Amino acid sequence: MSNNTINIAIADDHTLFREGLIKILDNYRDIKVVIAAENGKELLNTLKTVQEQPQVCILDINMPVMRGYETAKQLRKIYPGMGIIALSMYDDEAKIIRMIRSGANGYLLKDCMPSILVDAIKEVYETGIYHSDIMTDEVLNRSRAEEGKKNKLTDKELLFLTLASTDRTYKAIADEMGLSERTIDGYRDKLFHKFHVRSRVGLVMEALRHGHIQVDIES
DSSP states (O other), X not given: OOTTOEEEEEEXXXXXXXXXXXXXXXXXXXXXXXXXXXXXXXXXXXXXXXXXXXXXXXXXXXXXXSOHHHHXXXXXXXXXXXXXXXXXXXXXXXXXXXXXHTTOSEEEETTSOHHHHHHHXXXXXXXXXXXXXXXXXXXXXXXXXXXXXXXXXXXXXXXXXXXXXXXXXXXXXXXXHTOOHHHHHHHHHHHHHHHTOSSHHHHHHHHHHTTSSOOOTTO
16 A cells, blocks of 8 residues: 555445446545445444454444444544544434544545545545534634634533534523523523634534544443
8 A cells, every 4th residue: 555545445235336436446546445344333343353453444324134333433442543434325413423523533424525535535534523513724724723722611510511512403492401402592692603613513523633522432
């Protein structure tokens, strides 16, 4: 393998999609697919035998035998330095957040352009995180410059972050915190501004990156 080549593993139970993805990635000289599995269990078993270990795994969320959530948790335990990109058929915020909490470094919708997938692979490989909210150099640099400030969150902001990283609705979060929905909207908007993101998924990813919440690999 060239020093500039990124080894990739793919786990997706749809043969046509999986094979199509391999053909697309084969067009890029700096990317090499070394594993193509039908589910998470097959992926984990194959990882024990291959000589060329992947740096980035692309995981479908919904797979038989072992779903993306369980697979991501196992990968994060056994191969903590491996990048994980979740694939989703639908823009389901709760499922995506659960996948991120399971250890994924980023996510993509299955109908994204091939160039976006390649950008995500390289971004996860190089920086350890991918999300469209924080992809620009300006935002990334500003985010790193203000890392110390972001650590100074109030107890209520930390609680909101913890609850926002679950599948609770904003109304349920308001009920649990004993606050109005309007107040919760205020917490959300303030934290969006602090973390320079535009979505709940982006907020969860940044909260994980800064250590405000933890990956759920033990559950």
